[in-house]
Amino acid sequence: MASHSRLNSENELIERAFNGDRDAFGELYQSYLEQIYRYVYYRIGDQYEAEDLTETVFIKAWEAIPHTEKKGLKFKAWIYRIARNGVVDRYRTHRQNVSLDETNPLSDNDANPEAVYQNNETIRDLIRHVRRLDQDFQDVILYRFILGLSHAETAEIMNRSEIYVRVLQYRALKKLRELMVKEMPGDETAG
Amino acid sequence: MKQPVDEILQECLTSLEKGDLTPDQCLEKYPDYRDELAILIKLAGDLKALPQDQPRPEFVTSSPARLQQRIDVRRLQAINQKRIGIIKMTKGVNIFRRPAFAFIIASLLFVLLVGVGTVNAASVALPGDALYPVKIGLENAQISLAGRDQAIALRIQFANTRAQEINGLIEEQRYSEIPVAAASLENTVQGAVQGLNEIKNNQPAEASTLAEKLDTTLSNNNTALNRVLTKVPEKAKKAIEHAILVSNQEHNRVENAFPPASRPTATPEPTEIGTEATPTNQIGTPTNLNPAGKPNNGHNNKPTEEPKNEHHTVMPPGKPTPEPHGKPTP
Numbered sequence: 001m002a003s004h005s006r007l008n009s010e011n012e013l014i015e016r017a018f019n020g021d022r023d024a025f026g027e028l029y030q031s032y033l034e035q036i037y038r039y040v041y042y043r044i045g046d047q048y049e050a051e052d053l054t055e056t057v058f059i060k061a062w063e064a065i066p067h068t069e070k071k072g073l074k075f076k077a078w079i080y081r082i083a084r085n086g087v088v089d090r091y092r093t094h095r096q097n098v099s100l101d102e103t104n105p106l107s108d109n110d111a112n113p114e115a116v117y118q119n120n121e122t123i124r125d126l127i128r129h130v131r132r133l134d135q136d137f138q139d140v141i142l143y144r145f146i147l148g149l150s151h152a153e154t155a156e157i158m159n160r161s162e163i164y165v166r167v168l169q170y171r172a173l174k175k176l177r178e179l180m181v182k183e184m185p186g187d188e189t190a191g
Numbered sequence: 192m193k194q195p196v197d198e199i200l201q202e203c204l205t206s207l208e209k210g211d212l213t214p215d216q217c218l219e220k221y222p223d224y225r226d227e228l229a230i231l232i233k234l235a236g237d238l239k240a241l242p243q244d245q246p247r248p249e250f251v252t253s254s255p256a257r258l259q260q261r262i263d264v265r266r267l268q269a270i271n272q273k274r275i276g277i278i279k280m281t282k283g284v285n286i287f288r289r290p291a292f293a294f295i296i297a298s299l300l301f302v303l304l305v306g307v308g309t310v311n312a313a314s315v316a317l318p319g320d321a322l323y324p325v326k327i328g329l330e331n332a333q334i335s336l337a338g339r340d341q342a343i344a345l346r347i348q349f350a351n352t353r354a355q356e357i358n359g360l361i362e363e364q365r366y367s368e369i370p371v372a373a374a375s376l377e378n379t380v381q382g383a384v385q386g387l388n389e390i391k392n393n394q395p396a397e398a399s400t401l402a403e404k405l406d407t408t409l410s411n412n413n414t415a416l417n418r419v420l421t422k423v424p425e426k427a428k429k430a431i432e433h434a435i436l437v438s439n440q441e442h443n444r445v446e447n448a449f450p451p452a453s454r455p456t457a458t459p460e461p462t463e464i465g466t467e468a469t470p471t472n473q474i475g476t477p478t479n480l481n482p483a484g485k486p487n488n489g490h491n492n493k494p495t496e497e498p499k500n501e502h503h504t505v506m507p508p509g510k511p512t513p514e515p516h517g518k519p520t521p
Contacts, residue, residue, distance in 0.1 A: 034246060042244075047247070048437075050246075062262055063265070093385055145241075169200070177234055
C-alpha cells in the first residue's frame with residue numbers, strides 16, 4: 001500500500017516535472033540522488049567527481065525533458081540510462097587521466113568507508129576487480145548486486161531483454177571470478 | 192532439455208533473495224552444477240555485502256539549490272549561444288578563425304547590435320545585472336570564433352573574470368548571486384580542462400603552456416576565494432567552497448596530464464589577479480585556512496601582508512603588487 005502511494009506520488013511528480021515544474025523535478029532529484037550517486041561513485045571511484053557528475057546527470061535529464069516522450073516512460077530506468085551515458089562520456093573525456101585500475105572507491109579522500117574498511121583487502125580487491133570488467137559486466141553487477149535493482153529494472157536500464165541480462169549476469173560473475181583467481185594462482189578456492 | 196546454467200543461477204539468486212531457499216538447498220537442487228553455483232552464489236553474496244557508500248551530508252544538503260543554479264547558468268549560456276548565432280555563421284571563413292580578428296568582428300557585431308555604451312557597460316556587469324547576458328554573449332562569441340588553443344586561453348582568462356565577479360558581488364553584498372557566479376566559474380574551468388585534454392595529443396606544446404597558465408590561474412583564484420570565505424553568508428560560502436573543490440579536482444587532472452616537470456620553463460609574469468597571491472602548485476582548500484580565513488600554504492614562506500584596500504586585494508584589476516613590506520607572520 002505504501003509503495004503504491006509512493007508510486008502514485010512519484011508519477012505525479014514526473015507528470016509535473018515534464019510540464020516544466022522545477023520544484024517537482026527537485027523532489028525527484030532528492031529521491032534519486034543517493035542511488036545515482038552510488039552508481040556513479042562505483043563506476044568512477046572519486047567522491048567529488050561523482051558528486052559533480054551526479055548533478056550533471058540531473059541537469060541533462062532536465063534539459064532532455066522537452067525532447068523526451070513522457071508516455072510509458074520509466075523514470076528510474078531513464079535517469080539511470082542518463083547516468084550510464086554520463087559515465088561513458090566521462091571516461092571518454094578523461095581517458096588519459098583516469099585509469100579504471102587506479103581508481104578506488106575506498107580511497108584516502110573518503111573518510112567514512114576508509115575508516116571502516118581500511119584493512120579489508122578483500123573488499124578492495126573485489127571492487128578493483130569489478131572495475132576491470134567490461135562496461136556491460138560492470139553495469140550488470142552494479143545494478144543487480146550492489147544497487148539491488150531487480151532483473152526487470154536492470155533489463156530496462158540496459159535496454160536489453162531479461163534473458164540477455166540473465167546471461168550477462170552469469171558471464172559477469174564468471175569473469176569476475178576468473179580475474180580474482182588469476183591474481184591468486186595458488187588459491188583456487190578463493191572467493 | 193537441460194536447463195541452462197545462467198537460468199539456474201538466476202533461479203537460485205531469486206529464491207535466496209526471497210528467502211525461499213538457503214544456499215545449501217539450492218545446491219542440493221542442482222547437484223550437476225553444485226561447484227560452479229557455490230562459487231557464483233558466494234560471489235554474488237560478497238558483492239551484495241559491499242559497503243553502500245553514501246554521498247557526503249553536506250553535498251546532499253547543498254546540492255538541490257546548486258542544481259537549480261547550474262540549470263540557470265546553462266540556460267543563460269544556451270540563450271547567449273542563440274544570440275551569437277549570427278556571429279557563428281562567419282565561422283566558415285578562415286580569416287575569422289584568427290582570434291584577434293574574430294574578437295574585433297565579434298565586438299563590432301555586438302556594438303552594431305546593442306550599441307557601444309551597452310557593450311562598455313556590459314564589460315563590468317555582474318551576475319544578476321541586466322547586461323550580464325551581453326557580457327557572457329561577447330565571451331561566447333570570442334570562444335566560438337577562436338581556434339582550439341586560443342579558445343582554451345580565453346576560457347582561462349574568463350575563469351579569472353568569473354573569480355573577479357564573485358569578488359565584485361561580495362563587495363556589493365549581493366550574496367544571492369554568488370552561487371550562480373560560482374557555478375559559472377566551475378563550468379568555465381571544466382571547459383578549459385576539457386579543451387586541454389582535447390588538444391593534448393595534437394598540440395602538445397600549446398597544451399603544456401596553457402596547462403601552466405591554467406594551473407597558475409587556478410592557484411591564484413583559489414587563494415583569493417579562500418580568503419573571502421569568511422566574509423560571506425553560509426549559502427554563498429558553500430557555493431564558493433564547491434567552486435574551490437571543483438577547481439582542485441581540475442587542478443589535479445591538469446597535474447596528472449601535464450606533470451610540472453614536463454612543462455616548458457617560462458619566465459613568471461604577473462597574471463590579472465595573480466599579483467597578490469604567489470602562484471604555487473599547492474592549491475588552497477577550504478580546509479587549510481587558519482582561523483582568520485587566510486590560506487595556510489605550506490609552500491609559500493613569504494610573509495602575507497594584510498590587505499589595505501580590499502577592493503584591490505582579493506582580485507586586483509591588473510597591476511602587479513610589490514613585494515610585501517610587513518613583518519613576517521610568526
